[in-house]
Amino acid sequence: QVQLVESGGGLVQAGGSLRLSCAASGRTFSSYVMGWFRQAPGKEREFVAAISWSWSGISTYYADSVKDRFTISRDNAKNTVYLQMNSLKPEDTAVYYCAADRDSTIATTLRRYDYWGQGTQVTVSS
Helix, strand or coil, X not given: CCCEEEECCEEEECCCCEEEEEEECCCCHHHCXXXXXXXXXXXXXXXXXXXXXXXXXXXXXXXXXXXXXEEEEEEHHHCEEEEEEXXXXXXXXXXXXXXXXXXXXCCCCHHHCCEECCCEEEEEEC
16 A cells, blocks of 8 residues: 655746655555646646656656646655646646556556545646
């Protein structure tokens, strides 16, 4: 069982930055693909970014809407994954969720992910 706890959300003006963190329990954190999703009011939860790790290297993947603005990273020693969000826009307003996938390949679909955090609110004002 893996428990995920997000932090770092808040209110920011358009053009600003925030860094989200997700702390995970468990001794096999490095083997999980870690993802960030978000859900805006009245909309479905959508993929934002994901990161995998292996001895051969790190792989990342981003939704087109956040590419070149958001950066996902992970610190396996701290069992933590981060989402650096720059140049924020009002349309980035949502609850952001961290998720863990026991599979070794990156996926963008919700059902692939086995564990979820409770979410952290990000609000971007115009």
